[in-house]
Amino acid sequence: MTSTTEPRTFASFAEFYPFYLDEHKNRTSRRLHFVGTTVGSVLLLTAILSMNAWFLLAGLVAGYAFAWVGHFFFEKNRPATFKYPFYSFVGDYAMYRDIWRGKIPF
Template sequence: MTQRTFDTYEDFWPYYVAMHSRAATRWIHLTGTLSGLAVSAYGLFSGRRRYLLGLPLIGYGTAWPAHFLIEKNNPATFGHPAWSLRGDAQMIRMMLAGRDAELAEIAAKWLAENGRLSGG
């Protein structure tokens, strides 16, 4: 599949959310990212440097299988790593603020306009 390109993060954001169209995927991302952050924070404050790997290992280790198994797409990280990291942080902030339904609406709108595509 041809990789999608975007000129700005604002153009990328609805696509990123659409690649997380199912609530289960979003909640797995949230759980993995927050768990990874907790393990990394422990490593930082305890001086146990190996635990700093918690964020990338636990975060990606839980998120990527959700794309393959639940969404049936490729993680947007593969084609847009920096914007995907920013998108993940924005998505998690919105979820923690109780705005998951808004994310579902953004995803549904993008998919209705563009069709279901694999990540990229």
């Protein structure tokens, strides 16, 4: 029997992504993720172009701050980042892409 406190295991990102989307049902939360990913990506690009690591740090803080506000105040759940850091990071960009493509409502 699996305890509800144990993290689920996923064999692949394709298996994880439906779970990730289920954790992002709230439209405001998705919008906050979208803004955070946009700001974080711009700051990452700025870090690369300027060769200034402070922009990288600022990008990580900004990206996660927007996302975590979405989870704690709108989704009322814990971010998947805490249990699935890599898949969650990839999931955020996959959701970002799907919002741009119109597959997920903004």
